Amino acid sequence: MLHTKSESDITSLDPSSPSRSQKGLVYYVQSPSRDSQDGDKSCSIQATPNFRSPMESPSHPSVGRHSRNSSSSRFSGIFRSHSGRKVHRKRNDKGWPECNVIVEEGKYEGYDDEKKVTRRLQALMALLSFIVLFTILCLIIWGAARPYKAEITVKSLAVNSLYIGQGSDSSGVITKLLTINGSLHLGVHNPATFFGIHVSSTPVNLIFSEIVIATGQLKKYYQQRKSRRTAIVNLEAIKVPLYGAGSSLVVSDTGVFEIPLKLEFVIRSKGEVVGKLVTTKHRRQISCNMTLPSNTTKPIRFRKSSCIYK
Numbered sequence: 001m002l003h004t005k006s007e008s009d010i011t012s013l014d015p016s017s018p019s020r021s022q023k024g025l026v027y028y029v030q031s032p033s034r035d036s037q038d039g040d041k042s043c044s045i046q047a048t049p050n051f052r053s054p055m056e057s058p059s060h061p062s063v064g065r066h067s068r069n070s071s072s073s074r075f076s077g078i079f080r081s082h083s084g085r086k087v088h089r090k091r092n093d094k095g096w097p098e099c100n101v102i103v104e105e106g107k108y109e110g111y112d113d114e115k116k117v118t119r120r121l122q123a124l125m126a127l128l129s130f131i132v133l134f135t136i137l138c139l140i141i142w143g144a145a146r147p148y149k150a151e152i153t154v155k156s157l158a159v160n161s162l163y164i165g166q167g168s169d170s171s172g173v174i175t176k177l178l179t180i181n182g183s184l185h186l187g188v189h190n191p192a193t194f195f196g197i198h199v200s201s202t203p204v205n206l207i208f209s210e211i212v213i214a215t216g217q218l219k220k221y222y223q224q225r226k227s228r229r230t231a232i233v234n235l236e237a238i239k240v241p242l243y244g245a246g247s248s249l250v251v252s253d254t255g256v257f258e259i260p261l262k263l264e265f266v267i268r269s270k271g272e273v274v275g276k277l278v279t280t281k282h283r284r285q286i287s288c289n290m291t292l293p294s295n296t297t298k299p300i301r302f303r304k305s306s307c308i309y310k
Contacts, residue, residue: 150269153187158299169241176246177239184233197271204265209245263288285310
């Protein structure tokens with residue numbers, strides 16, 4: 001026969017006693033936080049003791065009315081946010097309210113490293129492709145500009161003065177001395193259609209019997225595309241000793257004589273097709289033979305057959 005326990009006996013079984021609370025396990029339930037501004041986005045976790053016996057369970061009649069009322073008011077019904085708006089919460093199959101849990105994923109270092117390597121590889125490939133394409137383009141332009149050589153023509157030699165006299169060199173040797181002053185006219189044609197050229201020359205030598213009796217230098221200049229220009233080189237020599245070569249010169253009683261001369265020089269042209277990245281260079285070696293009379297006053301004209309262009 002079961003004996004009915006008195007209210008004092010039931011009260012003595014309060015789960016808050018130290019002996020039983022130490023033995024009970026703890027489980028956690030989620031309840032909405034009152035401190036959050038939005039009831040839909042936050043929830044709190046509250047520790048609730050786990051009772052082993054029916055006497056320790058909150059559903060037992062020994063639990064006070066205040067405990068059940070606070071439990072039911074905590075999880076049932078409609079929640080209110082700080083703004084006063086009523087918020088309906090979804091419940092699971094056990095009747096507990098559900099809350100949205102946002103899981104933040106950490107950075108995957110391996111994936112980031114692989115992504116950086118891929119970007120660097122793509123940038124390197126793009127750079128190499130640009131260099132290759134630019135090089136091919138430069139080669140094409142260089143090949144197209146290669147045939148355009150500067151055309152050089154020796155036009156005339158104007159002699160202002162020509163004199164041969166007897167004298168001595170710096171060491172005191174008696175020999176014939178030659179003095180000459182003149183100007184050489186050159187025709188320069190740039191046939192290139194899309195770039196200009198820089199024109200210069202080696203020393204222009206006027207040679208008599210392997211002796212350089214006069215020399216000059218073409219001043220470097222720039223010539224535009226598809227243009228023609230007459231370049232002038234000044235030749236000058238003062239009292240050049242002829243030594244044994246002077247014996248071959250026959251001077252008449254009137255002082256008139258003829259002197260065989262050879263003209264030698266090299267014309268250089270440089271075209272900047274794409275700035276200084278793509279350039280074309282050409283050299284024309286020119287050699288002309290002539291006989292110069294001492295009493296001439298007119299410029300000596302050179303025929304095309306009189307000079308050799310290499």
